[in-house]
Amino acid sequence: MSTPAKPVHAAMDQFVTQGGELHVDGLPLRLLAARVGATPFYAYSRRLLRERVAQLRTALPAAVKLHYAMKANPMPAVVGLMAGLVDGIDVASAGELLVALDAGAEAAEISFAGPGKRDPELLQAVASGVLVNVESMRELPVLARASQALGRPARVAVRVNPDFDVRGSGMKMGGGPKQFGVDVELVPGLLAFVAREGLAFEGFHLYAGSQNLNADSICEAQVKSYELALRLAADAPAPVKVLNLGGGFGIPYFPGERPLDLAPISANLQLVCERAARELPQASIVIELGRYLVGEAGVYVARITDRKVSRGQVYLVTDGGLHHHLSASGNFGQVVRKNYPVALSPGLPGRPLGDAREVASVVGPLCTPLDLLADRMDLPVAQEGDLAVVFQSGAYGASASPQRFLGHPHCTEVLV
Numbered sequence: 206m207s208t209p210a211k212p213v214h215a216a217m218d219q220f221v222t223q224g225g226e227l228h229v230d231g232l233p234l235r236l237l238a239a240r241v242g243a244t245p246f247y248a249y250s251r252r253l254l255r256e257r258v259a260q261l262r263t264a265l266p267a268a269v270k271l272h273y274a275m276k277a278n279p280m281p282a283v284v285g286l287m288a289g290l291v292d293g294i295d296v297a298s299a300g301e302l303l304v305a306l307d308a309g310a311e312a313a314e315i316s317f318a319g320p321g322k323r324d325p326e327l328l329q330a331v332a333s334g335v336l337v338n339v340e341s342m343r344e345l346p347v348l349a350r351a352s353q354a355l356g357r358p359a360r361v362a363v364r365v366n367p368d369f370d371v372r373g374s375g376m377k378m379g380g381g382p383k384q385f386g387v388d389v390e391l392v393p394g395l396l397a398f399v400a401r402e403g404l405a406f407e408g409f410h411l412y413a414g415s416q417n418l419n420a421d422s423i424c425e426a427q428v429k430s431y432e433l434a435l436r437l438a439a440d441a442p443a444p445v446k447v448l449n450l451g452g453g454f455g456i457p458y459f460p461g462e463r464p465l466d467l468a469p470i471s472a473n474l475q476l477v478c479e480r481a482a483r484e485l486p487q488a489s490i491v492i493e494l495g496r497y498l499v500g501e502a503g504v505y506v507a508r509i510t511d512r513k514v515s516r517g518q519v520y521l522v523t524d525g526g527l528h529h530h531l532s533a534s535g536n537f538g539q540v541v542r543k544n545y546p547v548a549l550s551p552g553l554p555g556r557p558l559g560d561a562r563e564v565a566s567v568v569g570p571l572c573t574p575l576d577l578l579a580d581r582m583d584l585p586v587a588q589e590g591d592l593a594v595v596f597q598s599g600a601y602g603a604s605a606s607p608q609r610f611l612g613h614p615h616c617t618e619v620l621v
């Protein structure tokens with residue numbers, strides 16, 4: 206497999222290519238496809254997941270706790286692996302909570318965020334003993350009743366919607382009017398309720414946004430979030446034990462994007478930790494990452510079922526597409542559609558990809574022009590049976606895609 210001449214994607218070398226064939230943790234892709242039994246599938250690399258966590262541990266101050274936001278990839282085997290590598294799991298529904306507990310995550314290290322938590326979900330959270338990141342005044346009386354009914358006080362942190370927002374986030378999730386968190390102006394009132402009802406206050410959660418590749422703006426958000434939490438702590442009924450400063454670390458998906466520079470973030474977090482040691486001495490500083498931990502460790506693999514030429518344009522039709530990988534199709538939040546990194550790997554024994562290249566579009570089987578995995582990319586000339594690989598596919602893949610759309614088979618996920 207050779208890298209396309211242009212445009213250049215930053216992130217196509219985390220998987221090894223040998224003899225023109227992509228490998229996942231030592232397994233040639235053709236063999237892996239045979240082992241899975243059917244295409245399309247997602248494959249996640251244990252080696253890359255472990256390496257990413259280790260790399261972060263080395264880069265970040267030791268005092269920073271690293272959480273995995275499992276909505277990025279809720280495959281139970283992945284959550285199980287991550288639970289053993291990170292300091293906590295962040296869930297955003299009772300469904301995810303059960304997966305995290307099954308995966309062996311400690312209830313004490315799970316936190317539960319998200320707007321619109323239903324009453325039974327809040328009861329499940331209190332029964333499980335996880336930390337609830339409160340996002341609305343409405344949750345408090347429900348938590349108070351659950352605490353009474355179960356004879357254990359709900360553990361709560363307040364998710365704050367700050368009065369600032371952050372440059373550079375692909376998706377802003379704080380600042381201005383938002384459905385997330387409690388507006389900072391309302392937090393003192395909410396804290397008074399927490400105190401009155403005897404709920405177990407543990408801290409604050411701030412989340413500015415996702416998919417940010419600008420280290421300076423991440424640093425700025427962390428400092429502003431810290432200072433806001435410090436101000437709010439003055440009204441808190443108990444010392445802050447947990448200060449979750451969010452995450453938002455992005456990964457490079459598109460040509461020209463560069464990997465996030467961790468050095469300034471690490472230096473900044475070091476300063477935040479030093480301040481916290483003086484000003485909030487009982488607080489752990491937490492960052493919660495989704496795609497940064499898992500996104501680059503996964504590929505989506507589909508088989509080419511037809512090579513069609515329409516008025517001079519080549520279409521590689523595959524058995525996979527938008528229904529499994531909405532984000533690579535450009536329909537999961539992108540404003541202007543751009544190609545994810547895509548490569549081809551030989552699908553049949555004794556038939557390597559040649560040196561000849563052509564411009565081709567990789568599409569799926571759905572009867573909609575939105576079903577596009579690569580738009581006019583420079584690729585090796587492929588034949589029926591060869592494999593199309595979408596990189597940067599370890600996050601927001603299978604679980605974030607409309608798998609029932611058009612009635613094609615669901616895809617498999619494997620952890621290699």
Ligand SMILES: *Cc1c(COP(=O)(O)O)cnc(C)c1O
Pocket residue numbers: 274276277295318412414415416451452453454493494495496497600
């Ligand atoms: C979605 C989400 C995350 C994970 O976002 P990534 O961009 O995958 O890192 C973390 N925290 C909260 C509160 C979220 O909603």
